[in-house]
Amino acid sequence: MKIAITYERAKVLQALRYHFISRSEVKILLILVNVFALISAGLFAFKLIRPFPFLISSLLWFVLMLTFWFWLPRIIYSRTRTFKEDIDLSLRSEDILIETEKGYTTWGYQRFSYFMESPYFFHLYINDKSFFLIPKDACTGDADTVLVRQKLKEKMAFK
Incomplete structure (x- = not known):
């Protein structure tokens, strides 16, 4: 056969995202960051912590999403001739x-x-x-x- x-750029980027998100270490990292963000949001809501830990967890979550969803796929796509x-x-x-x-x-x-x-x-x-x-x-x-x-x-x- x-x-x-x-290769179509948009579909390749989606496949690269799928690859990164399906990795076990990335899944564990995302779960840990989300748990940290939820705990810090809850503690912040009950006024048990100051805003700084909540902002750090939110920033960390945001950077991770940008990295795995946008930056890494685009970098890999632009550097790989095969595509x-x-x-x-x-x-x-x-x-x-x-x-x-x-x-x-x-x-x-x-x-x-x-x-x-x-x-x-x-x-x-x-x-x-x-x-x-x-x-x-x-x-x-x-x-x-x-x-x-x-x-x-x-x-x-x-x-």
Whole structure:
């Protein structure tokens, strides 16, 4: 099966957000910051603390949201050439063939640890921080999307 990939900026940014928010350490950090913010808001409401801890927790929450929702996805998108290239991807029986105008490479399925699915992409993870995105829009219709999903489930772990 051959797929012609062209990345759309808005969808890639959403996929990068999905990647960051799905990380366990980020989830724990967000939960801790939210608990701290709620506790400080409650203590501030009952006049048990001064405004400074409440403002610090609010600022910390705001900076975290800006970082994971806006800054990191945009930085990664702007620094990664792959998102600006046209790619032909072939899911073959033993490996994945990736072709660009600069050349080609093959990646064996065993190179990938697992794959994950988000609303617009299949995320093929090499390790916890490195991944390759296959847009669902590149598949021609729902039937091809189902075939890609089945092929990936056959060849690698699903998370």
